[in-house]
Each structure stands twice: as structure tokens, then as C-alpha cells.
Amino acid sequence: MSGLLAVTTRSIFRAAIYLLFALIGIAGLYFWMAYEFIAAVQIVVYVGGIVVLIIFSIFLTQQSGEKLPQQRLGRQLFAALAAFCGLALIMVQLYQHDFIGSPETATAPTVVNIGNQMLGTEVGGYALPFEVVSILLLAALVGCIVIASTSNSPKRGEIPITKPKPLTN
Amino acid sequence: MSEFITIMKSELMVTAIIFILLFIKLGKGIKNEHLLAGIQILLLLNFAAGFFMNFEASLFDDMYQTTPLIAFQKNILNLGMYLISLLFADWFKKTDHLAEFFILMLSALLGMFLLLSSGNFLMFYLSLELATIPVAALANFDLQKKISSEAAMKMILSSAFSSGILLFGISIMYGVTGTISFAALPALLDGSTIQVLALVFLFSAFAFKLSIVPFHLWTADVYEGAPFAVTSFLSVISKGAIAFVFVSTLYKVFQPMHTVWYNMVMVLAILTMLVGNLFALRQQHIKRFLAFSSIAQVGFILVGVSSNNDTTGIPSVVYFILIYVFSNLAAFGVAAVIASHWGKEKIEDYRGLYRSNPFLSWVLALALFSLAGIPPTAGFFGKLFLLTSGASNANYAFIGIAALNMVISLYYYLRVIRSVFMDKNENPVTPITIDPYTKLGLIICAAGIVLTGVLSPVYDYIVSLLQVN
């Protein structure tokens, strides 16, 4: 998996590209499971948004060709061990558990259904979370502006250098 | 529609204030002093409004629910918010981004309100993030300070990690039970090991937010780096909100698994109190000191939580948080005043404070005594009720450890008291003229510390709220 490479490679830019592939792979899995909408969102938001953002920030903060400093071996081993223990534990648990699904008929994950539910206020509607997310994004926006804007200049009200683009809403 | 407004009035009020601020920000610049006064009035109104028309209701397919108790909890947070706006007036007046600051803080507050009212895991998760991400941004608000951004970085990364863990837990829970609704969940819990696993994941995320040992490590660093206002927001309001949710989630949603979580709570409570106290013992920096002391306080809250008894556990936690709001805010308020006038944040810098600033000293002493649980301050009652509800399981060793931890904690609180009252300082500090807002805030806190305990109706009121449903 390219995800593994993404976390091990020493070049930060390559890491970003590997991440891209991992995300696309996941999108592929969504397709495979016939959740096309999610796959689309995944590609749009992650591939189109977050990864670009990350790459952007990499450009801002670092030269792309520079090798990443290695983590201490002890730490690496310990982290690997911890991760592996966790993995094993969860695998065992998941494996031991018999997942019994619901017998009811499936609701098709079509765009229409999703759209209706997303903005519905009745049973099964997700209007409230939707609003919450919008506030969250607004707040994030404000936060980003303040943090990234004037840190080095004493004056206020200046145009921000970076303006992260909110992706939804 | 009007029903909708009354039910969600606290959220709507806060949202309204956010938007007012947003418009003000977009419009022409107003002087900080005036803006601050306006904000304070709005927050006071908000707090006052919180007392009216509270009843039990739910909206959006049970995604949003409220009870008088939840409304009261929200109002405690409102109160805290108002006090923060008073106490750190010095800093607010100087900051460049006052409106943004409050926008973010109120968004976080809104997140907490929604958190308190959340009826399923999705809302829970979203509002939790809403309550966290703006605060991470806030932590960076001392833009010139290196440690401020370090604090923000630590906060955002660790909270992202913890939300990862949380989500993983939720996903397993969802996989096993097929629901994300709190109402439907208890019936589907059977205590199987995978559910325990999911619970552990969820629990750790809570523990992270409440800074329970061993998930507390971000706390001290973030507290130290963030501006005072943010630190106190984190330590009082977010912690309070999460604690409320924590109790109700454990009691209501995970009630079928209470034997499991009782043990978790107990183990973590002991660890938390011990580690928090041991670290607090050796802190020199007042903020880190208060950070670890608040970790230890959470340990005590856990003792109360462990009672698993609606009629004692919940009110005692709510009551304690109310007192904790007063006490901790008073302590932070005094520390902030001193920091902003002297630029000193070390405990040893407090030596001889009493000579020059008796008012600040007394407030600080009251606050610390309250935190230490010394009568007649309210903290005594708060802690005692927590321990009493914890003792209902007849686990005396546990309660004994908790009680002994009170002694350790007394030691370090007394250390500060000693600096303030007893130690001599070669270069005595000049008396500080305290900003009137701050003074008002400190007086409210002090009055709260004294009166909340002695006046038993406060506690009765909390219990009565509980009995409405």
C-alpha cells in the first residue's frame, strides 16, 4: 500500500504524492462497494483539496527535495511495536466477532437520497449536523485568517497571505 | 417554529452574538474598550436568558435534545464565558483581534452547547470538533509568542489524533450495533468484548478531552503556551462541558456496561489524581501548576462519576463544576492580572504579594483553598459530595486514596499560599491598579466561592432540575 510508503519515505514531497495515491485507492474501494457519491466526494475533497493544501504548505515551509530527518530508531521501534500491538488486538477482536447485519432492505446511496436526507429536518434528516459543520467551517476560516495573517506585522486589518479555501459550504 | 426557538435558544443566542460580531468585524473598526463592553453586555444577557423557559424537548429526530439540567449546564458555561470576558479585560483590550477572538470562543461554546444536547454520535463528534478546533486556533492568539504556536500545534495534532481514536471507536460501535443514536444504543449493548474495545476507544477520547492520565500530556503544554483567557476557557469551560457529557453518556448510554466502565473510571481516577498531584508538586510556572492541579481535580470528578447513581453522581459533578468555574477562574484571573502587570508567571514571583496587593492575595487564597477543598469555601462541599457519591459503592480503599490525594494537593496549594503570605521579597512589588472589569469578575468569583457552598439551595436547585424528568 502506498499509505505505508507515505509514512515512511524520507522525502516530504514524495510522501504527499504517496498519500495522494492512498486516498485515490480508498476512493477506488468506495467505488468498488458501489458508494459512488462518497468516492466522488473523496476525490474532490481529499485529492482536490486537502492534498493540494498540504502540498501547498510544503512548498511554503520547505524545499521539496530536502530529506526528512530520521526519527530515532528507538522511537521508531517503539511506535511500530505499539502500532502492531494495537493492530493485532483489534484484528483479533474483529475477527472473533460475528458481525450480523440487518435484514432490512437497503436504502440506495443515490445522490437524491443523500441530498434529501442531508437537508431534511424530519426523521433521518441531517440538517442540524449540516448547520453545525457550516459554523465549524466558518470558525475555522476565521481562525485561519487570524493565525496566518498578521503574526509578523503589528498592524491589523492587513490582507492575509494565505487564505485556505473552504471546500464545502 | 417558536417552539424551535425556545428549545434551541441558547444555541441561537450564541449564534446571534457570533454573527453580530462578524458584522461588526466586517464593518468599521470599533475601539476595543467599547467592543469589549458590548460583548460583556451581550454575554450577560445571554447568561440571564439561560434561566428562562427551560424544559425537556428534542428536535431533529432526537439528534438534539434538551432538559432543564442540560440548560442549566449550558448556563454554567455561559456564566464562565461571561466571567472570562470580565477577568481578562486587560489582555482583551490589548489584543489585535478581539472580535475574532470572541467569534472563535463563542463558536467553541456553541460546539459545547450542541455537545451537551447531542443525541447521536454524529452530532457528538461534530460538536466536539466544533468545540476543539476553534480553541486550537485560539491557543495561537499570542501571535508573537513562540510557545503560543507550539501550544496550538500540540493541541491540534493531539486532538486530531484523539478524534481519530474516537472515530475508530464509534465506527466499531456502529459496526456492531448498527446505530449511532444514543437513544437506541443501550438496548443493543451486551458487554461483548468488542463492545468493550469500542468503549475503551471512546473512553480514551473523553479522557483526552478531560485530560485524564495517561491521556493528559498535552494539557500542561497547551495551558502554558496559550493566552490566559484561552487557558482558562480550556480548563474551565471545555472541561466542564466534556465532564457533563461524559457523565450523562456513561450513565445513560453505557449504563448496561457500567461494571466495565466503573473499573475504568476507578483506575483512571486513581492514576489521574496521583499523577496530577505529583506533577503539580514540582511546578514553578503558575499556569502549568494550575494545569496539573486541574488534572488532579478531574481525578476527583471521576470519583464522583464512579458512583453510577443519577441522583447523586450527576448533581455532585454539576455542582462541583459550578464551583470549579468560580475557583479556577479566580485563580487564573489573579494570575493573569499579575502576569499582565509584572510579566511574571512563576510562583516564586508571588512572594510578598500580600504586602502590596491584599485583595488579589485574598482572592487567590480563596480560590486555592476552594480548589484544595478547604471549608468554608465551596470547594469543600464540591469535593465532599463527589467523594460521598463515589463512596456509595463502598469501595473505601478507592475513597481513601482520593482523600489522601486531597492532602497531597493541599501541599502544593499551600506552597502558593506560602509564597503569597509568608515569604519575604527583596524587591517588593508595587500595588497594582486592577481593571474595574477584572475586579468585578474577581469579586463575583470570590462571592461564588464563598456562597455556592454555604447556600445549600444551590445544590438543591441542581437536584430539583434532575428530578423534573
Place this chain on the structure above:
Amino acid sequence: MPNSFYILMIPLLPLAGFIMLGLFGRKYFKNTSGVIATALLLASTLLAFYTAYGYFFEYGKVDGVYQKLVPLTYHWLEFTKTLTIDIGVILDPISAMMLVVVTFVSLMVHIYSLAYMKGEERFPAYYAFLGLFTFSMLGLVMAANIFQMYIFWELVGLSSFLLIGYYYDKPAAVAACKKAFIVTRFADLGFLIGILILSFYSGTLDFKTLISALTSPESSALKTATAASFLGISALTWGLVLVFVGGAGKSAMFPLHIWLPDAMEGPTPVSALIHAATMVVAGVFLVARLFPVFAISAPEALHLVAYVGAFSALFAAVIACTQTDIKRVLAYSTMSQIGYMMFALGVSKYSGEDGLGYTAAMFHLFTHAMFKALLFLGAGAVIHYVHSNEMKDMGGLRKYLPITHITFLVACLAIAGVPPFAGFFSKEEILLAASRNSSTIYYIALCTSALTAFYMFRLYFSIFWNKEAHAHGEHKGEGGFAMMLPLVLLSVGAAAAGFIPFGHYVSTDGKALESEFHLSFSIAPVVLGLIGIFTAMWLYLKQNDKPGKIAGSLNGFYKIVYHKFYIDEIYVFITKKIIFNLIGRPAAWFDKNIVDGLMNATGNTTALISEKIKGLQSGKVQQYGIYFLAGVISMAILFIYLWK
């Protein structure tokens, strides 16, 4: 029954004196305090005489037997329903006798001190203390309750302490008063435990009921008390022995005598009153008070009394021969005489003729009070004159102190047992009682008697004869009327008291006891006494080197005796080396280092742990993450697998 009010006044008058002078003496009665106190005591003395008279001759005797009367009680403290301290007045022959002795000697001392202590800075305090002492001693002798006796016993100890330490700026006086108090206190511990034992078995603290409970053979109290045993000795015996220990401490019996010689640091009149006539005989009085119990129920304890008394008598007499400080000689003599009384009690039995020892002891107590007080007061006059206690500073004083000389001689004759002086009669009875009971004790007693005569006359000759005297500076004369009157009165007593038919009044069972004379029996002691006197005369009448030679020839022994058999040193060793170094110091060390150390170590350990675990908070956000995950995993493992 007598009207009780005036009896109450006997002790209360001196107490009033104490309070008045103690509180206001310094301010208002700087000079008049002596007169006030003396007047009060005079009243008290008259009342005491009146009471004694009334008791002995009017109402005390019912059917030829003197009764124990308790005219007054006050419910002072109730421990339990039965164990109560009822402060009261008991009237029986010995208490009536003691009333007389105490008030009379005290009065003499009061009068004497008017002159002797004149000009002292703390004159009012002195009289206040005397008043306190008289009050306590009277309370002691009239005690109707064993606990009351203990109370006054302690108070007497206090007043003794105060008076010994009267010259508080003299380190020797301070040391002496502390020593006196502590040694007697140690003995009182025995008394106290004895009281606890006796009261536990008899179920009462009241003397009358206590004695009857522990003497009547059919009482269950007696049975349980004798049945219970500890280390093979019955509880009752233990109790009595412990009570006797208390008495021995107060009465300076071996080995608790060490405080008495040092107590001579006090003003001489005080020595006369407390350390000769009254307080020191409290032990004898105590044994006498409980005598029925001793005699009937625990004769073993009485044997102990006898042997301790006899040994002390001889022991003190030997030491007295070598001392050079005249007051110390008198002190050892006192100890010796009290030993006499003790063994007299010890050899006595209950009832009738066999109770002769008891009567004799009381009789000796009475006469001894007279002549010993006289001796001390005389010695005081001498000291007053020469400003020294040492024999070597004296000699040939008969010319300068004629009255003192005569009275002192009377006293010496009395104590030496020369007929017809008082000492002869009482001693005679004691020896008789001893000879009837135990020959060992009898021979010891004889021996002591001879020694007594020797050292007393050694003293006498050394003071009044020996080398030729030179006039001592400015003040001539004998201190005036106030000092001489008591001497004269007491010498009359010392001379004539022997003719009182003591056995008629004081006996074990209250019935009259005819004192009998056996001329043949008297020869041995009197002859021995005379030998002692003449030896002393031979050695000390004129200044010569004979004593030194003899001392030299007995070098080692003399030294040991001169150093009082090193008893003091042994005590010092025990207290300083053992109690202080082996118990006190380790206790203090243990407290400081171990107990407190533990408490502090708890604190330090906490701090240490706190320091050790600071690495957790490394400031590295990734490490935080690892701990986070580790926490999650370990919790999961713990709660899934280990703790279900």
C-alpha cells in the same frame, strides 16, 4: 460528736494565711506577714489542742475504746458510685495526736522564724509557704480518705519543695528541692498504685470502710485481694508494700532517703518543721493509719516495714557519725529515728499487748517531734550565730549561746535515751517491742541507740565545747525572745513528754494499753547510750587529733561512710546514665529521626517520585501520542482480558 466547724478551721486558718500572704503579701504585708501568720496559726493551734482534748477526754472514748470519728465529709470527686473522694476529717487517737504535734511544732517554728528570717526579701512568701505546709500537713493527718491523704501528701511535698527551694538563687538549694520532690514523687508512684490496688479490692477509698473491708476475715474483698497474686505475692501485699514505698519515700527510708540530707539547704526552721518533726513522719503515719490491714491481713508486708526501718536506722546512724555539716548530722539522725518508728510498727501486731510496737512508734513520733525540732531550732540558732553549717567553724559556743546550749543538751539527752528525758521512754518501748518480736531487730536497735548517743554528743561537744570560741562579729546574743521562746517550750516538751501515759491514748485497737517498765530491760540500752556519750566526750570534748586518727585507721570504711555509701552517686549514675542516656536521649533521638523521619520521608518520597516521573511530560507531542495509544491498548487489554 463535736461541733465540726471549728475542726475545719484548724487547717483552714493556715490556708487563709497562705492565700492572703501569697497574693498580697508582697504589696501589703511586707513586714507584718510574720505576725499575721503566727496569729492565725496560734488560733489554729489552740483549736487543735481543744480538739485533741475533746477527743481524748470527752467524746472520743466509747466503752473504753477510742473510736474513729468522721465528723465532717465533703463529697469532692466521685469516680464511681463507690469510689469517691470524700474529703473529710477523721478523728482517732493518732490524728488527734498529730494535730497537736503539727500545730504545736509549726507554731514554734512560726515564732522562731519571726526573728530568724527577719529581713529576708521574701519574708511574706516564706510565711505563705509555711501556711501552705501547715495546711497540707493538717489535711494529711486528718484525712478520712486514702485519696485525700494522697492529695495532701502531694501538697506537703510541694510545700517542702517550695521551702527547700526558698533560697532559689542558690543552685544547691534548687538542686536539693528538685531532688526532694522527684525522689518523693517516685515513691508516691508506689503509693498511688498501692491506692489503686487497695481501692480496687476493697471497693472504697474511705479509710474506715477500707480497713474494715480488708481486715474482717469474712469479707469477700479480702478474699479476692489475697487470692489474686502477682509474682507469687498476693495483690493485697503488693498494695500494701507499694503504699509503704510511698511512705518510705516521704519518711526517707533506705534507699529513698537521699533527698533528706540535701533538703537541709532550706532555712533551718523549715528543716525543723518539715524535715524533722512533721512531714518526714508522714510515712510512719501512713503505715500506722493502715496498720490494721498490715497487721491482720498482710504480715509479710509488715516484715518488710520492720527490716527496712531497722536497716535505715542503723545505716543512717553510721553515716551520721561522719558528717561534719551539723544539719546533715541531724538529718541522718532524723532518718535513723524514723527508721526506729518504722520498725517499731513493723514488729508490732494487732491488738492488745502485742500492739506495743504501734503505741511505741507513735509515742516516739511524738517525742521525736519535740526533741528533733528542738535540735534543729537550736542548730538554727547556732548557724544564725556563726553563719556556717560546718562543725569546724564552731566550738565553745556555750558561753555565747547559753540558752541554746542548755536546750540543745536537753534534746541530745532526750534523743540519746537518757532517762528521764522523753526519748528514753519512747525508745524503751520500741526496744521492748522489738525484743519481743525479733532479736535481730532488737540488736540492730541497740546498736543504733548507742551510735545515736555517740553522734549526737559528737555534735554537741563539737559545737559547744571543743576548741575555744571567739566572738562572732557584730551580732551577739541568741536572736532574742522570738527565737528563745520556742527553744524553751520545746525543751520542756523534750524533757517531760515521756511522762505522758501514751499507751492510754494511742493503741492499735483503741483500748488503753498500760505502759510497763522493766528496769532490768532498760539497763542495756541506757548503758550503751552512756557509752556512746562518753566516747563522744572523750573524742570531742577538747580539740585533739583523736578523731582524725580513728578516721585514718578506718580509712577505707570511713571514706565510704563519709560519702554516705555512695548512694547518691549510684542514683546519679542511674538517672544520668541510664534514664537520661539510655531512655531519654534515645527516645528523643528516635522521635526526631525515626518517627519524624518517617513522616518527612513520606514527603520526600513523594517529591522524589514526582521528580522521577517528570520524563513523562517530555514536551514531545509524538511521545504523547505513543503514551496515548499505549494507554488505550493497555486499558483494552486490561478490561477485555484481565479484569472481567
Place this chain on the structure above:
Amino acid sequence: MNLLLLLLIPLVTALAVLLMQNKQQVRWAAFIGAIMQLVLAVLLYACYRTARLGGQTAAFLFEKKYNWFPDWNISLHFGVDGIAIAMILLTSFVVIAGVLVSWNVEKMTKEFYFLLLLLSLGAYGFFISLDLFILFFFLEIAVIPKYLLIGIWGSGKKEYAANKLALMLMGGSALVLVGLLGMYFGGAGKTFDLLQLSTVHIPVATQRICFPLLFVGFGVFTALFPFHTWVPDGHSSAPTAGSMFLAGISMKLGGYGCLRVATYIMPEGAKEYANIIIVLSSIAILYGAFATMMQKDLKYINAYSSVSHCGFVLLGIGMLTQTAITGSVLQMVSHGLMTALFFAVIGMIYERTHTRQVEDMGGLLKVMPFIATVLFIVGLCSLGLPGLSGFVAEMTIFVGSWQNADAFHRIATIAACMSIVVTAVYILRAVGRTVMGPIRESYVHLTDARWNEKLAAIILILGILAIGIVPSWLNELVKPGAAIIMQKIEAIK
């Protein structure tokens, strides 16, 4: 008689003190408040006497109950019996004396008196509480004033001592707290009410856990061996009035708690642990006495002797006879008065000579006869001289202890009795060295006590004498209380 007055007066006085303008006003305000306390306490005693003579037989009189935190079944339940009244009287005596001897505290006078009054408030509240929660509340109220008194106005290693005291006392109260919670849940169905708890039978298993917690917890306050180490340091570093309050009042809280809470409510527990208590307290008595012998500082002497004397209190409780328990209450009162006086005198001497080392003094009787005499009297009281209060108390304990006929109790009693000799040794050593002997050149000009000091000493001496000379009133006052406790213990025999 409304017992709330006992709380109101100190409270009002404390607040009044805060409002005063200058130091002189502060002093007088505190003094007047203290007088009112004393008057009230005496009045309370009189009312109590009258009520009892009038035939009231309830265990606790003047009962009042106000709801407070009804959800926890907590109420402000007040009431007194003879034991409580004895302790209240003691407190009022010590308070007035403490106020008087602090007359010339110049440093932060207002705060000083405020804390003193707060402390007295805590003590009164503690003694009149019939609800364990408020009892605990008042117990803890009294801790912090002590800490501040020592830390701010103390001398020597004051910070160390203040910390140690506060921590050990809080440790003790933490144990008490756990014990109380045990009673709350294990007793009469979630109640802290003493009266209710005393009527039910608490399961023996609960008692087995809670009794030692409570006893040791309270024991820390009253210098139970080996938790006595705060005593020497705390007392010696405290300012005069602080030491007086500490030893005179605060240590009594512990003894009262041991008796009223631990022993009264849990008779089985008391029986079960009695032997351990006896062993510990006998050790404390002797060991404290021996340790005192080696001390050179007057305050340390009194502090260690307090350890020894408080050992008697616990011994009396451990002996579990009515007389012994009565004795231990008497001992509390007696020791409270005596030790307060002792500290007062030490303070007076220290103020003049600027030393507390026994070796450095001597002959003080010459220049300060009043102070010296008082020192002497208090020493005598300490060594249990008849006519003074110590004797009455100790003898009552001895007699009471002796009623247990087995060898173990006997040996313990004898050990305790032995301490009277050791006490005599160290007291006379101390008094002899300071008061008697030749005077030092530098002390010749020193002056005797001032009016306030004299008044303080006289008040305390009057208390000591009142018990020592006429003990029956106190004995009769205390005895019914002890009888009630004994009834419970005898009921299980």
C-alpha cells in the same frame, strides 16, 4: 438557649475585626468578642445545669435542627451534652486568654485576630455539631487558620512546621472523611446524623473498617503516637496565641472526635481496637515524657509534654470504663487550660529574654515574680499536683483504668502512672533552670507582666483552680455524657 449564638458571636466578631480602622480598635473588638464568648459559655453551662436539674433527661439538650443540603440528609443539627459544654467552656477560656496575650502583635494585627476568631468559630462549631458532616466541616475550618498563624506570625522553622501541621492534620481529616463516608453508607441508611447513627447498630464489619479510620484520623489531631510529630514543630514555631489555640483547643478536637464519633457510634469497633489504642497511648505517654526530658527549648518541652498528656486522653478512651472516659474528658479540659497557660507564659518570657533555651535563663523569679509564679503553677499542674486540674484528670483516668482487672490493662495503667515521675523530672528541670537559680546579668532590667498578660494568666489559672479545687461540678457535668457512651459499650458485652 440557642446554640447558633455560639457560632454567631465569633463570626460577627471576626467580621467586626475586619472592619476596624486601627490596631487598637481591632484588639478591643476581639477582646469584647472573647468576653462575650466567655459569658455565653458560662451562660450555656448555667442553662444546662438548670435544665438538667429541671429534669430534662435527653442525651443532648438545646437541640436544633436546620435543613442544609437535604438531598444528602445533611442538616445543621446542633446540641450539647456535658462533654460538649466542658469543651466549650475550655474554648472560651483559651480564646480570651489568647486574645489577651496577643495584645502586642503588631504585624498584620487585623488578620491575626481574624484568624484567631475563625479558629474559635471552628472549635465551637465542632463541639456543638450533632451532624457528622458539619462536624467535619468545622474540623477542617480550623486547620487553615492554624497554618496561616504559624506560617505568618511564627518563628524558627515556621514554614516547615506550618506545612507539616497542615498536611498531617489534613491527612488525619482525610481518614476521618473516609470513616465518615463509611458511616454514612454503612450506618442508618445514608445519614450523617449522630443521634440517628447512635441508635442503630452498625454492622461489625463496617465498624472494623471505619473505627480505625476515624480514630486514627482524629488521633492525628490529638497527637496519637506515631502521628504526633507535627506537635513539637507546630507548637514551637507558632506565635504564642497560636500555640495556645493549637494545644488548648485544636488538639481537643481530636480527642472529642475520638470519643464522640468513633467510640460513641462504634462500640464494637472500640472494643476491638481498644488494646491497640491502649498500647499506642501508653507508648505516647511514656515516650513523650522521656522525649521531653531531653528537650532544651521551653516550647518543645511543653509540646512533647502535650504528647504525653494527650496520651492520657486516648488512654482513658481506650480503657472503656466510665470513669476513665470521664477522666479523659477532664484531662482534655485540664490540659487545654494548662497548656494554653504554659504557652502563654513561655511567650511572655520569650518576649522579654528573646530566648526559649532553658540553659540561657535563670533566676527570673527575681525580676518577674508574676510570670515566674505562673510558670511554676502551670508546671505543677502539668505534673499533676492536687488542687490543680491536672491531678483530678489524671487520677480519674488512673482509677478508671484500674477497673479493668487483667494484667494488660494493669501494666498499661502502671506505665501511665510512671509518667508522673518523669513529668516531675522534666517540669522541675525546666522550671528550676528558668525561674530559679542565679539570675543573668542581662536580665536584671527585665520587667514583669503587663495588665493584659496578667489578666490572661489569671483567667486561665482560675479555670485550673476551679477544676482542681472543686472538681465535682465538672465531673458531674461530664459524667452523664460518658455514661451514655458506656451504655452502648456495655450493651455489647
Place this chain on the structure above:
Amino acid sequence: MHPGLNEILIISTTLFFIGVYGFFTRRNLVTMLMSVELILNSVNLNFIAFNKYLWPHKLDGLFFTIFIIAIAAAEAAVAIAIIINLYRSHQSIDVENAEEMKY
């Protein structure tokens, strides 16, 4: 052919821990952020899989995923803003350089 539930779970769990491992070991803050994104993605995968295979009658999992993605975006934005700020003050985005506050 569709992948089975187990396969998806294995993939997602592995991905989760890869993310965790990355979070623990990468010293670059941006890559740490990327690791977090991996974690969130694995969770998304879980939700979708559970929704698809076990509880298809409602779209809870799907919605959860959508919202997670949105939040992830916001979180990433704020995080990057903070990181950039940190870079300005520290001239580095190495996590080891930002450990001024400790103990």
C-alpha cells in the same frame, strides 16, 4: 466481484495503524498531518463498509463519512495555518524543534 467485509476491515485497520505509526515517527509536522488524514480515511472506510455490508437500510455510515471528510478539511486547514505560523516563529516545522514546554 465485491470485496468482503473482512477484507475491507483488514485494509482499514492496517491503514489506521499505518497512520498511527506515521504520526509517531514523522518529524515533519506536515507529514504528521498527513498521517492523521490516513487515520481519518481508515475510519471512513470502516463506516462505509459497515454501512454497506451490515446496516444498509439507513445511510448513517455514509453521512458520518461525509461529515468526517468535511471536518477533516477544516481541521487540516486550521492545522496548516498553525503550522505555517509555527514555521514563521521557529523557522522549522520539525516537531522536535517545538518542545520548549515540558516537565
